[in-house]
Amino acid sequence: MIHSKQIDSEGFSIINNVFTENEIENLISLIDNKTKNDSDNSTFRKSEDLFAIRQFHKEVPETLPFIFNEKLQNIIESIFGKGFFITKSIYFDKPEKSNWFVAYHQDLTISVDQKIEIENFENWTVKQNQFAVQPPTEILENNFTIRIHIDKTTKNNGALKVINNSHSKGILRIENLDFEKEKETICEVEKGGIMIMKPLLFHASNKTTNNERRRVIHIEFSKQQLPNGLEWSEKTILN
Incomplete structure (x- = not known):
C-alpha cells in the first residue's frame, strides 16, 4: 500500500476523505456540547491562541464511534495490522487569529x-x-x-511542517539536523482528512495568517506492553 511505504520512508502520510461532512459535523457537535457544559474541567487548556482538551477520548467518549468509522479502522489495519490501542489523545482548536506556533520537535514522551x-x-x-x-x-x-x-488545514492556518525521513535517525537534537540537506514538507490536509505520522518525525507549525480556524484530534497508538508493571495511563482498547 502506498501510504504504508510512505510512512516507512518519509515518516508520514496524508489521506483525505476519511470522514464525511456529516461525521465531522457530529464530532463538532459533541465537542461543542462538552466544552459548553464542562468549562472548568482540569483537562482543558485555554488561552487566546489555543484551546485544548487533554485525554480527549476519555473526556468525550461519545466521539469514538464517529472517529473509528469503518474507513479509519480499515486504514489502521491495512497499514499497521491488528492489536493497536489508544495511548493518548488531545483535541486542539487553534482560533482564527492565533499567534501560537510550535518549533521543530519530536514527540518523545508517553503518558x-x-x-x-x-x-x-x-x-x-x-x-x-x-x-x-x-x-x-x-x-x-x-x-x-x-x-x-476537522477543518481544512493549509500553510496559512498552521499546517504541520515536517522534515522528511527524520524519524529514521533516532532521537536527535534539532541542531544536529543539517537543514541545508533536509527536505521540508508542509502537510496540508482537507477537512475530513487525516495525517498519519511517526513520533520521531520532526514537526512544527506556524502562526495563523489567514483568519481561518484549525481544529485537530490528535490520537497516539501502540500495541506494546510496558515493563515492570508500568501501564499506559490513557490506554483504551478498540473494539
Whole structure:
C-alpha cells in the first residue's frame, strides 16, 4: 500500500476523505456540547491562541464511534495490522487569529499511570496527576499518531511542517539536523482528512495568517506492553 511505504520512508502520510461532512459535523457537535457544559474541567487548556482538551477520548467518549468509522479502522489495519490501542489523545482548536506556533520537535514522551524507576525510562514529568516519561527509542519507533482534521488545514492556518525521513535517525537534537540537506514538507490536509505520522518525525507549525480556524484530534497508538508493571495511563482498547 502506498501510504504504508510512505510512512516507512518519509515518516508520514496524508489521506483525505476519511470522514464525511456529516461525521465531522457530529464530532463538532459533541465537542461543542462538552466544552459548553464542562468549562472548568482540569483537562482543558485555554488561552487566546489555543484551546485544548487533554485525554480527549476519555473526556468525550461519545466521539469514538464517529472517529473509528469503518474507513479509519480499515486504514489502521491495512497499514499497521491488528492489536493497536489508544495511548493518548488531545483535541486542539487553534482560533482564527492565533499567534501560537510550535518549533521543530519530536514527540518523545508517553503518558503512564505512575512513576517507577526503570532502566532507559527517563525525563519524568507530572502535570495534573498525569505522569509522562521518555521511553526507550524502540517503543517510540513502533508507535504511530493519527491527526484527524476537522477543518481544512493549509500553510496559512498552521499546517504541520515536517522534515522528511527524520524519524529514521533516532532521537536527535534539532541542531544536529543539517537543514541545508533536509527536505521540508508542509502537510496540508482537507477537512475530513487525516495525517498519519511517526513520533520521531520532526514537526512544527506556524502562526495563523489567514483568519481561518484549525481544529485537530490528535490520537497516539501502540500495541506494546510496558515493563515492570508500568501501564499506559490513557490506554483504551478498540473494539
